[in-house]
Amino acid sequence: MYAKLEQFVTEWEQETRMTEDVLKTLTDESLTQPIRSDRRTLGALAWHLVTSVGFMSTLGLELETQPKGTSVPDSAAEIAEAYSGIAHSLLHAVQSQWDDKSLSATQTIMGEEWGNGASLHFAVMHQAHHRGQMTVLMRQAGLLVPELYGPTYESWLEKGMEPLL
Template sequence: MYCTVEDLIIEWKREAVLTEKILESLTDEALLQQVYPEGRTLGRIAWHFVTNIPDYLTEFGVPIAKVPNSNVVPSAKEITEVFKTVSSQATNALQERWTDDMLKHTQNAFGRTESNATIFMGLIKHIVHHRGQVTVLMRQAGLSIPAVYGPSKEGWAQIGITPPL
């Protein structure tokens, strides 16, 4: 849980770096990867969580600029660049507008009364959830997966270790 805005920003930045590593590994071809024919594509999932950030933050009291034309999935490079911009705007808005005490305030979030700290932790978890989906689709598309919370298959190989099963 976040006790200070600085705690939240530290976690936000840490997760943003990990998300950037994943997004920077995408290719335009891989954006079309699907789990099943009617399912969302890798590109749609990545673009969803990137464009959702301004909506989510604005809904819960940290207004930042919406992403224009968020219904059309852009190139892999643009998804990454928009994420970096949105992430930076979120950091700046939290630093400029929020106090530690505001993290304790409660509001309705998805039918529950939650503290702002819990609400923002939910946003980070939402991104992490979709980042996991993206990595599975990346693997199916034949892309290398960067290390996130530990080495990926490729990371183990680089250090000469057979990955544990």
């Protein structure tokens, strides 16, 4: 959890950039790549990242933008643009509407008490979790995966090194 706004701001900016790198790599064709035939697709996971940031308004934050509609767009560029808009709205809302003390305030979410600092941390972890799922589907869809927390198979090769298997 976060005790200071600055901790969230630094991490959210870094994590937003990583998510933007992933979303910018998606193609319209890749959005239909399923986990398995009856489960979520790469496009649905990408759109879930947009709508779940929108869900942070549950914490009493007023976001300047909200995703339009609930259905998954069939344009990768549209998803990437919606994500950038809402991710920056969340950052701006936290910076302009909260102070460090707001992070220890609690909200009841689905019957449980959540500290705001813990909710923001959850948002970062939740996003990283789904981004990890997406990179597997991106491989299956034949896309190159950007470097996130470390080198990719291709970036090892570019450096003339033996990729870790």
